[in-house]
Amino acid sequence: MDWDDMRIFLAVARADSLSAAGRRLGIDASTVGRRVARLEQALGTALFVKTPQGYALAQGGERLMPHAEAAETALAGAEDALSGPGDLGGQLRIGAPDGCANYLLPQVAARLCEAHRGLEIQIVALPRVFNLSKREADMAIAVSQPQAGRLVVQRLTDYSLHLAAHEDYLRAHPPIREREDLRGHRMIGYIPDLIFDRELDYLAETGMELAQLTSNSVSVQMQAVRAGAGLGIVHDFAIPFCPGVRRLLTEQISLSRSFWLIRHADDRRSQRMNRLADALAQGIRAEVARLQTQVAP
Incomplete structure (x- = not known):
């Protein structure tokens, strides 16, 4: 055969x-x-x-x-x-939610490819859960821990989200000093029926009004905030990529989430996949910490 x-x-x-x-x-x-x-x-x-x-x-x-x-x-x-002890070659396909794929994985992948010249990394950015049993990806990053399936699950890191707006929007609208001041402001968020993971239902957790400008992509939401279209709950690690966006009401509205690295159970027998998982995990942790320290208090 x-x-x-x-x-x-x-x-x-x-x-x-x-x-x-x-x-x-x-x-x-x-x-x-x-x-x-x-x-x-x-x-x-x-x-x-x-x-x-x-x-x-x-x-x-x-x-x-x-x-x-x-x-x-x-x-x-x-x-x-x-393979040699220092070699990490071949192809690695990583599935990730688009926030992670846009703001974290490019830098992490660049460093991995620089360190391992024979490595080819594919980043699949989709706002949904990946099916590893069908090998849609070699590894997947998720915002919640899966509860079923033959999987190896590893907690990567926690990250923070806050209410934010662009300075242009804030200059053109009434000041926001308390929660009560949010009434009448335009909110940006997810399309409700396209929220594929309950961890992404940020507005419900904060008790704010439904959004008037919505997208199934967190990156589109962030660009809408950057364009001065309204207020949104954004990842702290994305703020350094959007000059002029600043956090609001940080003491009153603050969310914490986690990234999880998910692999097929059979891959734990592969030393190459174990080493790639470790390298990816270290890179994600370091990049989240680096970007979040750049955000003004």
Whole structure:
């Protein structure tokens, strides 16, 4: 049995489509389809069932899946054993909420790539929870701790959020000295029905009015605050990127959240993945601390 065919089988099983698997592997969808058909012929059983939603595992595919994943883990272990003690090469795909992906990961990734010239880092910034069982990413950063699944979960760091506005907005509107002064001010926040994690429901926790300007992206919200469109709950670590934005009512409105690093349970047997996780964790902690110290009290 050809491992390359097995690799393609795993990609289709995780992506549920030939085209998505091909994009991940860097080959065209028709080639993926031919390779799957060849593997099915060699094994004498159907591995997938075509459905309106994509490619679902057939009974043969269900039986093959754990063996294919075990082979993948064994191959990764062999690569670990043969790599040098200082080498951290290959590809690493990190899924993260867009606030972390925009304001933290670029600097952290740059330092990792500088230290390990053979390392290729892909940052997937999406406002949703990543599915590691389908290998949408090698690691994911989340704002809440998952409660189910075969996962390795590591707390990365705590971070702070505060009410903030741009100086241009504050000059053009009535002063804000107490909570009561917030009435009548335009609020910026999440689209309520697109909040994918309860930890992101900042306005509900602070008891403020519903937002009039909303987005499912925290980075878009931050840019709206920077543009003087209103008040918003923002990450302290994002403020240094937006000159003129300053915090308000810091004694009365202050939130704390945590970032969690999530990995597939099978990856804990990989020394490479363990070392990458440690390096990523150290980098995130250091970058949050560096940026938050730049914010004026």
